[in-house]
Amino acid sequence: xxxxxxxxxxxxxxxxxxLDESNEILASTYLQTQGNPVDMIKQGLEEVKKQIPLExxxxxxxxxxxxxxxxxxxxxxxxxxxxxTAHAVAAMHCVPEVQTVFEIGGxxxxxxxxxxxxxxxxxxxxxxxxxxxxxxxxxxxxxxxKIEDFGEYALxxxxxxxxxxxxxxxxESDMIHKQQMGYPIDDIIYGLSQALVRNYLxxxxxxxxxxxxxxxxxxVAFNKGIIKAINETFHTEVYVxxxxxxxxxxxxxxxxxxxxxxxxxRTKFKGxxxxxxxxxxxxFICKACPNLCEISQISANGxxxxxxxxxxxxxxxxxK
Amino acid sequence: xxxxxxxxxxxxxxxxxxxxRLGATDTDLIIPPSMxxxxxxxxxxxxxxxxxxxxxxxLGSLIETCELGADILIQARGTGICRLGYYAxxxxxxxxxLGYNARFLTIDVSHHKFKSILQLIKxxxxxxxxxxxxxxxxxxxxxxxxxxxxxxxxxxVRPVEWEKGMAxxxxxxxxxxxxxxxxxxxxxxxxxxxxxxxxxxxKNDKAELIKVGIVGEIYVVIEPFANMDIEVxxxxxxxxxxxxxxxxxxxxxxxxxxxxxxxxxxxxxxxxRPYVDHDVGGDGWESVGEKVLYSRKGYDGVIHLAPFTCMxxxxxxxxxxxxxxxxxxxxxxxxxxxxxxxMLTRLEAFVDLLSFRRxxxxxxxx
Numbered sequence: 306x307x308x309x310x311x312x313x314x315x316x317x318x319x320x321x322x323x324l325d326e327s328n329e330i331l332a333s334t335y336l337q338t339q340g341n342p343v344d345m346i347k348q349g350l351e352e353v354k355k356q357i358p359l360e361x362x363x364x365x366x367x368x369x370x371x372x373x374x375x376x377x378x379x380x381x382x383x384x385x386x387x388x389x390t391a392h393a394v395a396a397m398h399c400v401p402e403v404q405t406v407f408e409i410g411g412x413x414x415x416x417x418x419x420x421x422x423x424x425x426x427x428x429x430x431x432x433x434x435x436x437x438x439x440x441x442x443x444x445x446x447x448x449x450x451k452i453e454d455f456g457e458y459a460l461x462x463x464x465x466x467x468x469x470x471x472x473x474x475x476x477e478s479d480m481i482h483k484q485q486m487g488y489p490i491d492d493i494i495y496g497l498s499q500a501l502v503r504n505y506l507x508x509x510x511x512x513x514x515x516x517x518x519x520x521x522x523x524x525v526a527f528n529k530g531i532i533k534a535i536n537e538t539f540h541t542e543v544y545v546x547x548x549x550x551x552x553x554x555x556x557x558x559x560x561x562x563x564x565x566x567x568x569x570x571r572t573k574f575k576g577x578x579x580x581x582x583x584x585x586x587x588x589f590i591c592k593a594c595p596n597l598c599e600i601s602q603i604s605a606n607g608x609x610x611x612x613x614x615x616x617x618x619x620x621x622x623x624x625k
Numbered sequence: 626x627x628x629x630x631x632x633x634x635x636x637x638x639x640x641x642x643x644x645x646r647l648g649a650t651d652t653d654l655i656i657p658p659s660m661x662x663x664x665x666x667x668x669x670x671x672x673x674x675x676x677x678x679x680x681x682x683x684l685g686s687l688i689e690t691c692e693l694g695a696d697i698l699i700q701a702r703g704t705g706i707c708r709l710g711y712y713a714x715x716x717x718x719x720x721x722x723l724g725y726n727a728r729f730l731t732i733d734v735s736h737h738k739f740k741s742i743l744q745l746i747k748x749x750x751x752x753x754x755x756x757x758x759x760x761x762x763x764x765x766x767x768x769x770x771x772x773x774x775x776x777x778x779x780x781x782v783r784p785v786e787w788e789k790g791m792a793x794x795x796x797x798x799x800x801x802x803x804x805x806x807x808x809x810x811x812x813x814x815x816x817x818x819x820x821x822x823x824x825x826x827x828k829n830d831k832a833e834l835i836k837v838g839i840v841g842e843i844y845v846v847i848e849p850f851a852n853m854d855i856e857v858x859x860x861x862x863x864x865x866x867x868x869x870x871x872x873x874x875x876x877x878x879x880x881x882x883x884x885x886x887x888x889x890x891x892x893x894x895x896x897x898r899p900y901v902d903h904d905v906g907g908d909g910w911e912s913v914g915e916k917v918l919y920s921r922k923g924y925d926g927v928i929h930l931a932p933f934t935c936m937x938x939x940x941x942x943x944x945x946x947x948x949x950x951x952x953x954x955x956x957x958x959x960x961x962x963x964x965x966x967x968m969l970t971r972l973e974a975f976v977d978l979l980s981f982r983r984x985x986x987x988x989x990x991x
Contacts, residue, residue, distance in 0.1 A: 371966070389974035423985050424978045425953065429971060512946055595663035616854070616965075618790055 308361045309565070310353070310574070311558030312346065312380065313388070313551075314338065314372030317411025317438055318524060319345040321353050322554035323361070324562070328398060332356035335550055338411075342372040343603075346379055347580040354577040366574040367391075367561035369553050371412075378603055378611040379584060381573040384561045391556030393417045393424045396520045398559060399546040404516040407535070407543070408552070409505070409525035411438040416510045428509045438524045440473050441531075444480065444497060448490060452528075455494060459530025462495035470500030471507075498530035502538050517541050522549040582606070591615060628749065629695025629727075631683035632657040632664070634847040634872060635772045638804045639765035645807075646761035647750050655695040657686045660850035664689060669961050671719050677708065677932035678851055678960050679844035684716050691725040698727050699745070703735035707907035707937055710735075766876055767809050771816035773873040775799050778823045780867060783860030784834060787827040793857055795822055835979050838919035839868040840912045841930035842938050845959045846870050852930055853965050855957070855972070859928075862976045867924075869893070869915055870908070893918060900944050907937030913944050920950035925979040927952055933960035953978060 306325055313320040315338060323332040334352040336345050367384035368376040369391040377385040388410075396406045397419060406417040414437050418426040430437070445452040466488045469479045476497065483493050519541060525531055526549040535543045548555060565572065588601040600620045602612040612620040628649075630640055637656050644654040658664070660682060668685025687698055698720075700713040717729045730749070733741040746758050775796065782792040799819035806812045837859060845851040846868055856866050878890075890911050897914030904910050916927050929945065931938030945954050955975040957968060 371970075387970045387973040387977070389970070390977040421985075423981050424974075425982070427974055427978070429967075512943070595658075595661040597662055 306358070306360050306362065307364045308357070309365045309558040309562045310363055310367070311391070311554035311556065311561070312349070312366065312368045312370075312376050312382070313391070313553035313557060314342050314346060314368065314370040314376045315388075315411050315524075315553070316371050316413070318550070319349050319370075319372075320551050320554040321349040322548070322551045322558055323353055323357060323363075324555065324558040325361075326562070328555075328559065330548065330551070330555070331358060331361060333548070333551055333554070338372070342375055343379065343584050343586055346372075346376050350380070350577050350580045354580075363572060363574055363576075365558075365561035365565040365572050367557035367564075369557040374611075374613060375586075375603060380579050381575045382561075383570070383572055383574070384557070384564050386557055386560055388553050389415060389417060389427050389429070390424070391553045391560060392522065393419065393427075393556070394559050395552040395556030396522060396546070397422060398555075399552075400518060400520050400544060403518050403520045403544075405513075405519045407505070407519065407521045407526075408523040409437060409521075409531070410523040413437060414505055414509050414523075414525075416505075416513055416515075418513055418515075426513060428511070428513060430509050441497075441501070441525065441528065444477065447477075448484075448494070450490070450494075456527070456529030456531075458491050459495040459498050459528075460533060462489075462491040464492055465499055466492045466496035468493070468496040468500040470502075470504040472504075476500055476504075495530055495534070498528070498534040499537075502531065502534040506538070515539065519543045521545050522552040524550050526550070584610075588614070591620065593619065626697060627652055627655045627693075627695040628697045628699065629655040629687060629690030629693070630657060630699045631686040631690075632660050632848070632850075633683070633844065634849075635769070635800065636872060638772065638800070639769040641804070642768050643746065643761045643765035646764050647746070647753055647757065652694065655690045655693045657690045658693075660686065660848065664850075665961055671723065675934050676715075677935050679842070679932055680708065680712055680715070681961065682844070682848070682851055683712065684719060687716060687720065687727075688723070688725075691720060691727055696725075696727050697749075698729050700729055700731055701734045702731035703733060707935070709907070764809055766873075767812050768803050768806070769876060770873045771803055771812050772800065773871045775803075775816060775819055775823070776871070777867075778820050780856060780860070781865055782823050782826050782828070783857070784863045784865045785828040785830070787829055789861060791826050792823060792860070795819060795826070833863070833980065833983070835864045835926070835976060835983065836924045837864050837866050837926045837928055837979070838915060838922075838924050839866050839928050839930065840870070840915040840919075841928075842908050842912075842932055842935055843870055843875075845930045845932050847872065851932075851959055852957070853959075853963065853968055855928065855930070855968075858969060858972060859976075862973060864976055866928075867919075869918070870911075890914070896921070900948050901940075905937050905940045907935060909937030909941040912938060912941035913948070916945055916948060916952065916954060917950050920952040924952065925983055926975065927954045928975075929954055929956045931956065931958055933958050933962075953982070 309324050311322045319336045319338045321334045332353045334349045336349055338345050366380055366382045368382045369386050369388045373385050392408050396403050404419055408415045414430045416428045442452045445455050466483045469475045521543045526545045582605050585604045591598045591600050596616050598615040600612055600614045603610050609623050664685035667688045668681035672681045672684055702713050703710045713729050713731045720727050779792050779796045786792050802815045806815050859866050893911050893914035896917040897910055901913050919927050942956050
C-alpha cells in the first residue's frame with residue numbers, strides 16, 4: 306500500500322500525518338514542540354512508526370510549518386511547502402465548497418480566500434500575535450485555568466465583558482482591570498474571545514471578502530469560546546474539520562502525493578531510522594561583512610547537512 | 626572636501642563616473658559602502674521610529690560616508706511629493722547633533738530636475754565649462770542605462786537558469802566591469818559582452834514561467850537591501866520579475882522628455898484614472914496604474930512594495946483591491962522589523978496561488 310507522510314513543524318506543536326492513496330489517515334501524532342523541533346520530529350517519527358500498518362510503504366514525505374526547512378533536511382523530504390498552501394489544500398479536500406479558511410495556530414494566524422477551488426488571496430498576521438494560541442494559553446495560565454477548559458468557561462458566559470482587542474498588551478491590561486472590578490471569570494473569558502475575533506478581523510482579515518462556507522482549523526479551533534465568538538460575528542456556522550489540528554500535515558501529505566505522481570520519482574526519505582540519528586543544531590555569526598548574519602547549521606555524524614539564515618548564499622552551499 | 630551620497634541601488638556608479646570625468650580624485654568623492662545591517666542599525670538608532678525605511682537607510686548610509694570623510698552630502702529635496710521633501714533637513718540636523726560638520730546640497734526632484742542636477746555639478750566643480758559637464762553627465766548616464774539593460778536580462782535568466790545563483794554572480798561581475806570602464810565605448814562593449822554571457826547560461830526551457838510585476842515606492846523597489854533581495858528570492862522560486870521603475874527610465878523621462886511635454890507616467894496615470902484621478906503623493910498613483918498595466922500585459926501577479934508608514938503607498942494599497950482588473954496583489958511592507966523568513970513564506974504561498982490560478986485557467990484540474 307502506498308502512503309505519504311506530512312510533517313508540520315509549528316512554533317508550538319509538531320504534527321505528523323500518514324495518508325494512503327484515498328486520503329485516509331493511517332497514523333498521526335500531535336506533540337508540543339517545546340522549542341525543541343529536532344527531538345520532537347524524532348519522537349513524532351517514532352510514534353508514527355508504531356502506528357503504521359505492516360503493508361504500508363512510504364512513497365513520499367513533505368514538510369511544512371515554520372520549521373519546514375529544518376525538518377526537510379532531517380528526514381530528506383521530497384517536498385518542502387509553505388503552510389498557507391498546505392492548509393488551503395487540506396481545507397479544499399475536507400470541504401470542497403469552502404470559500405474562506407480561518408487558521409489560527411500557535412504564533413500566527415492566517416486567512417485564506419478560496420473561490421471555485423482556487424486560492425485567490427491570503428493574509429497572515431505580521432505585527433501582532435493577539436488572538437493566537439500562545440496568547441490564549443498565556444492568559445489562561447494567568448487566570449489559573451487549563452487551556453482545555455477555556456471554551457467551557459466561555460460558553461457559560463451570559464454578559465461578556467467588553468475587552469479591548471487592538472493589541473495583546475492592551476487586552477491584557479484591560480482584562481486585569483475587569484478582573485479587579487469583580488467581573489465573573491466566565492464573562493472575562495468570553496469577552497476575551499470576542500476581542501480576539503475582532504482583532505483577527507481588523508488585522509489579518511482586513512479588506513478580505515469573507516463568504517461562507519467558513520472552515521476554521523489549527524490548534525485554536527479546539528477552543529469552543531472562539532468558535533462561538535466567530536459564529537456570532539459572522540451570523541453563520543463555522544465548520545471545524547475533524548482533524549483541525551492536523552490540517553497542515555494532511556495538506557503537505559496530499560501535495561507530496563501529487564508531486565510524486567507527476568514526477569514518478571522514488572522518495573528521498575531516509576526512513577524511520579532518522580529518529581536514531583544524533584543531529585547537532587548550532588548557530589554562529591558570519592563576520593565576512595558588516596551584515597553579521599546569524600547562520601544556523603544542522604549536522605549529523607560530524608557532517609554538515611545544511612546551513613541557512615544568511616543574506617547571501619555564501620554559507621548555503623554545502624558539500625554533499 | 627569630500628562629497629558623499631547616500632547608497633541607492635547602483636547610483637554610485639554613474640556618479641563616480643561623472644566625478645572622475647570632471648577630474649575628481651578618490652578623496653573628492655566618497656563612495657558609500659554597500660548597505661549592510663550596520664547601515665540599517667545606524668539609521669534606525671538616529672531616526673524617529675515612525676520615519677520610513679528609505680529615510681532610515683539613507684541616514685545610515687550618510688553617517689557611513691561621513692565616517693569616511695565626506696563633508697558635503699547630496700540628498701534629494703522636493704515639494705508635495707512625500708516626506709522625502711524633508712529628508713535633507715531632518716538628516717542635516719541629526720548629523721549636526723552627532724557632531725559631523727557636513728553641509729547638504731540638494732537636488733530638486735519635483736521641478737527643474739535636469740537644471741538642478743547640472744547646476745549642482747557646476748557649483749561643485751568650481752564652474753567647469755558646460756561642454757565638459759555635459760560630456761561627463763552623459764558618460765555617467767551611459768553606465769546607468771547599461772546597468773539597467775543588463776539587469777533586465779538578469780531578471781529573465783534568474784528563474785530559468787539550471788544552476789541557481791549563476792545569473793546573480795555574472796551580474797555582480799558585470800556591475801564591477803561597468804564601474805571600471807573608462808570610456809563610453811568600453812561601457813558598450815562590456816555591456817554587450819555580459820548580456821551575451823547571460824544569454825548563454827544553461828537554461829531550463831520547460832520550466833513553467835510565472836511573471837510578476839513589482840510596483841511601489843521607488844527606494845524600496847530599487848534598493849535590494851531594502852526589499853531583502855526580493856527579486857533574487859523570486860528568481861529562486863522560478864518567477865520572472867519586471868519593474869517599470871528603473872533609474873535609467875527616471876533619468877530618460879524626467880530629465881529629457883519632460884521638457885518636451887512628455888510625462889514619464891502619463892500612460893500609467895491614464896490607466897489609474899478610473900480609480901484615482903490625482904497624485905496622492907510619492908509613487909502611490911503610479912502603483913495603482915501599474916497594477917492595471919501588468920494586468921493588461923497578461924502578467925500573473927503584482928507585488929506591491931511599500932515602506933511601513935508610507936502614506937501614498939497605503940492609499941494605493943487600499944485602492945488596489947477595488948480595481949476591475951483581476952490580478953492578485955501581494956503587499957510587502959518593508960521596514961526594519963520585516964523578517965526574511967516571514968516574507969519568504971508569503972512569497973512562496975503567493976507563487977503557489979499564481980501557479981494554481983494559471984493551471985486552472987489553462988483548463989487543468991487543480
